[in-house]
Amino acid sequence: MCSQMLADMGADVIKIEPPDRGDDSRHFPPFVDGQSYYFAGLNRNKRSLAVDLKTKEGHEIFSKLAKKSDILLDNFRPGVMKRLRIDYPAVKKLNRRIISCAISAYGQTGPRKDEGGYDLVMQGITGTMISSGEEGAPPLKVVPAVPDVAAAMLAAFAVMNALWQRTTTGEGQYIDLSLFESTLYTLAFPFLYLYLGSGVVPRRLGSAHPTIVPYQAFKAKDSYFTLAVLNAKQWASMCEAVAPELKEDPLFNSVENRSKNRKLLLERLQSIFEKQTSAHWIELLTARGVPCGPINNIEQALKDKQTLARGTLQDMPGYTGPLMKTLFFPAKFSKVRQSPGRPAPKLGEHTVELLRELGYAKSEIASLRKTNVIRS
DSSP: OHHHHHHHTTOOEEEEEOTTTOOGGGGOSOEETTEEHHHHHHSTTEEEEEEOTTSHHHHHHHHHHHHHOSEEEEOOOTTHHHHTTOSHHHHHHHOTTOEEEEEESSOSSSTTTTOOOOHHHHHHHTTHHHHSSBTTSOOOOOSSOHHHHHHHHHHHHHHHHHHHHHHHHOOOOEEEEEHHHHHHHHTIIIIIHHHHHHSOOOOOBTTSOSSOSSEEEEEOSSSEEEEEOOSHHHHHHHHHHHOGGGTTOTTSSSHHHHHHTHHHHHHHHHHHHTTSOHHHHHHHHHHTTOOEEEOOOHHHHHTSHHHHHHTOEEEEEOSSSOEEEEEOOSOOOSSOOOOOOSOOOOTTTTHHHHHHHTTOOHHHHHHHHHTTSEEO
16 A cells, blocks of 8 residues: 555556465455456556566566665565565665665564564554444454554655655665554554553443543434534534533533533433434534534445545556546645556566566566566
């Protein structure tokens, strides 16, 4: 995802894959137009170089590429890049301007550095799972791949920062980023700082906030909806729309008092909300500037009027021409032309093209293909 964001912004991203099978995600269902939709969405606008880095010839190809590149990204366990002789000290000798960013489970140091870890493992070890869901329920995995997405976004930010620093120093640097710390970073507000500031481990509250009330999902006559009241103005507006008698009630006249008397306030509000539909309350509250909204499934979210108006979903070409829908980079730039561009590459689709750019002759490429060093 990190390199996908960079590719969306115009970077020439070269995805280096093993020749035999390629990236694991090429084999994840569902498949459309002969390719994994998962792989297609995360690898648009990239070029695929299928090369065996364990061979002498493969290492030479990598070295020539490293001399020309700005950024080197890897997601191996610590030590793998060194064994392949392509770690930062090695590539720095080839190109002092290169920025090398390693994204691993736990980072390059510490007692857990050699352990593997995916999204699920990170959600468990960081407290994400046990902080989600209702009190007394089993640990709950949150659906978004928070560790993966957070690490990708932080990595993209880190390498851009390093590129900016390079404009003054003339040198690249090494970035060590972990899924573990990236996930903890997402818990900073409210859970981490709540604990660090009070010493109290937050309780599981379902959709509710540990200190701000009301800030959760409520059951209306027909379905659930969300309501988020953070300040005095929103509280007054909500009361005017829902229950004027609550506005000056001393039990609820401050953020602290509403938190202290959470149970009583929620019971009062729930008894009111269940008398009308969620659409009724959303319309009433929205008109008064109170943040609230429906609880959609993924289909409803993608068909929401805001999704359609903002062009959040865009067409992306597939292997053979049919268009596929994709979520594009969410920031809207006034001076950067954005487009999903090319489809995700077939395995080794650009191997020959890249080797020619690196100066390899036609006969050399044929020899590399014959000895299975490359795939094209």
